[in-house]
Amino acid sequence: MNAFARIETPYTPVTPAIGRGADRLGETIGLAGARMRLERNAEIYGEGDAAEFVYRVVSGAVRISRVLIDGRRQIGAFHLAGDVFGFEPGEEHRFSAEAVSDCEIVLIGRPALLALAARDGELARSLWEHATADLARAHDHMVLLGRRSATEKVATFLLDMAAREGSRDRIELPMSRYDIADYLGLTIETVSRTLTQLESRRAIELTEARRIALRDRGALDRLAA
Amino acid sequence: MNAFARIETPYTPVTPAIGRGADRLGETIGLAGARMRLERNAEIYGEGDAAEFVYRVVSGAVRISRVLIDGRRQIGAFHLAGDVFGFEPGEEHRFSAEAVSDCEIVLIGRPALLALAARDGELARSLWEHATADLARAHDHMVLLGRRSATEKVATFLLDMAAREGSRDRIELPMSRYDIADYLGLTIETVSRTLTQLESRRAIELTEARRIALRDRGALDRLAA
DNA sequence: CGACGACTTGACGTGTTTCAAACGAGGTGG
DNA sequence: CCACCTCGTTTGAAACACGTCAAGTCGTCG
Incomplete structure (x- = not known):
C-alpha cells in the first residue's frame, strides 16, 4: 500500500454518518487518524495485505472488490463520505480497496483504535454500529445479487x-x-x-x-x- | 417469535468456534443464555421483529433469509453448530431466521450481552471477531452470487x-x-x-x-x- | 484535429429459467 | 404387506434474459 506515502495532517472535519446521534467513531478517526488524498483508481489496500488500519471516507468514493483469476471482478461495496471501512476478522484484508474517484480518506491504526475503544464505551458502541451497519449493507447487497432481473x-x-x-x-x-x-x-x-x-x-x-x-x-x- | 415458549435450561456445552483461542462469546452465551430446541422450519425471528437476542447454534442448521413480495427468497447465510447470528445495526431484524433442520440454539439478551462485554475485554473481542467473521462470510457470499456459473x-x-x-x-x-x-x-x-x-x-x-x-x-x- | 477512453447500440448465441411431467423414498391406512 | 399418497427431487423440452462479439458514438484531452 504505497499510497501511504502521501499522508497529510492528522485532522479532518467531522461529518455525522450513522443514526441520529454523533458519530463517535468518525469523530475519533478524524481526530486521531491521519488524512490522505487519493486520486482516481489509487489502491488503498490489496487483497492479502496486512489489515493495519480502519478507514473513513471524507469525500469521494471507494470501492471494495475482489478479482478472480480469470479477471472477473465483484465489487462488494461502494463507500461514500462518512462511511467507515476496513473491518476484517483476521490480520489480512480479504478484499482490495480502491478510490473510485479522487477522494480523501482518514485512517487510524487498528491497535490504537481498539485501545481507545476499550476505554471509551461510546466509541466502542459507535464502532459496533458501523460494523453491523456494514454487515446489514452486505446482506442487502446479497439480496440484490440473487435472482433479480x-x-x-x-x-x-x-x-x-x-x-x-x-x-x-x-x-x-x-x-x-x-x-x-x-x-x-x-x-x-x-x-x-x-x-x-x-x-x-x-x-x-x-x-x-x-x-x-x-x-x-x-x-x-x-x-x- | 412464539418459539420462545420452549426455552429450556440456561446451560449448554461449549464448542469452540472461531480462530485458535477459546470462543469467549460462545462460552458466555452458553453459560448466561437460555437454550431452546427447534424443529425443522420453525421460525426463530421474522423480518421486522425486535432484535432482542443474539443467538448461537448448538446443533443443527439455521438459515437467514429475506423474501420479496412476489415470493422469491434469498438466503443470506446458513449457520451451523458454533456459529453466532442475530447481529443487527438497529432495533429490528432485517432478515428472518428459521431452523433448516431440527436444531438446538442458545440465546442471550442483547442488553445483557453488551453489559457483560463492557466489563470483559476478552468477551468484547470475541464478539467483535464473530461479527467481523460474519461480515467476511457475507462478502464471500456476495462474490459467489455475482456473475458466476x-x-x-x-x-x-x-x-x-x-x-x-x-x-x-x-x-x-x-x-x-x-x-x-x-x-x-x-x-x-x-x-x-x-x-x-x-x-x-x-x-x-x-x-x-x-x-x-x-x-x-x-x-x-x-x-x- | 486526431486519438483515446467511456459509453451506447446492434445482432447473435447460450446458460439458465420456465413449464411440465416423471420418479423415488417415506409414511399412512386398508 | 401392499396400495396409495405426499413431498422432495430429477429429468425433459422450449422460451427468454442476459452475455458475447462487434461496431459505432460521444466527450475529453493532448
Whole structure:
C-alpha cells in the first residue's frame, strides 16, 4: 500500500454518518487518524495485505472488490463520505480497496483504535454500529445479487445511490459503468441498455452518462420490486 | 417469535468456534443464555421483529433469509453448530431466521450481552471477531452470487460445506434443494441438474439426495474457479 | 484535429429459467 | 404387506434474459 506515502495532517472535519446521534467513531478517526488524498483508481489496500488500519471516507468514493483469476471482478461495496471501512476478522484484508474517484480518506491504526475503544464505551458502541451497519449493507447487497432481473438491480441501485447522496432527484455517479456492472453482477452492456430502457420508460433522464435525474420515483420503486 | 415458549435450561456445552483461542462469546452465551430446541422450519425471528437476542447454534442448521413480495427468497447465510447470528445495526431484524433442520440454539439478551462485554475485554473481542467473521462470510457470499456459473456456485458451495462440516469427503446436507437454490441464486432445477452433471463428471457421488461424497476435490476446486 | 477512453447500440448465441411431467423414498391406512 | 399418497427431487423440452462479439458514438484531452 504505497499510497501511504502521501499522508497529510492528522485532522479532518467531522461529518455525522450513522443514526441520529454523533458519530463517535468518525469523530475519533478524524481526530486521531491521519488524512490522505487519493486520486482516481489509487489502491488503498490489496487483497492479502496486512489489515493495519480502519478507514473513513471524507469525500469521494471507494470501492471494495475482489478479482478472480480469470479477471472477473465483484465489487462488494461502494463507500461514500462518512462511511467507515476496513473491518476484517483476521490480520489480512480479504478484499482490495480502491478510490473510485479522487477522494480523501482518514485512517487510524487498528491497535490504537481498539485501545481507545476499550476505554471509551461510546466509541466502542459507535464502532459496533458501523460494523453491523456494514454487515446489514452486505446482506442487502446479497439480496440484490440473487435472482433479480437487470431492471430490478439497476433501479434499486439508482434509488440507493439517491438515498445515500441525500435523496435529491438528481444523482451524480462517481463510478463508471464498469464499476456498476461489477457491483450488480451484470455486464456494462446490460447496465447501459437497462439505463436507456429506463429512460425510454420516462423513469429517469440521462443528461450526461454519470448525471441521472430520477424523473419518476414511483416507477423506479415499482421496478425495484 | 412464539418459539420462545420452549426455552429450556440456561446451560449448554461449549464448542469452540472461531480462530485458535477459546470462543469467549460462545462460552458466555452458553453459560448466561437460555437454550431452546427447534424443529425443522420453525421460525426463530421474522423480518421486522425486535432484535432482542443474539443467538448461537448448538446443533443443527439455521438459515437467514429475506423474501420479496412476489415470493422469491434469498438466503443470506446458513449457520451451523458454533456459529453466532442475530447481529443487527438497529432495533429490528432485517432478515428472518428459521431452523433448516431440527436444531438446538442458545440465546442471550442483547442488553445483557453488551453489559457483560463492557466489563470483559476478552468477551468484547470475541464478539467483535464473530461479527467481523460474519461480515467476511457475507462478502464471500456476495462474490459467489455475482456473475458466476451454476457449476461454479454449486462446486464452491459443496467445498464450503465440506470445510465447515470438518472437511471429510462425505457431506451431509441439512438443507433442501430449495434452500440451496435460494442460497446460490439459482432454481432448484438448475441445482439438481448441476449436481447430476458433477456426478457424471466423477467429481462427486450422490448416494442419497442429501448425502454427497466428494470424489475428486481437485476437479471441484478447478470448477469452483 | 486526431486519438483515446467511456459509453451506447446492434445482432447473435447460450446458460439458465420456465413449464411440465416423471420418479423415488417415506409414511399412512386398508 | 401392499396400495396409495405426499413431498422432495430429477429429468425433459422450449422460451427468454442476459452475455458475447462487434461496431459505432460521444466527450475529453493532448
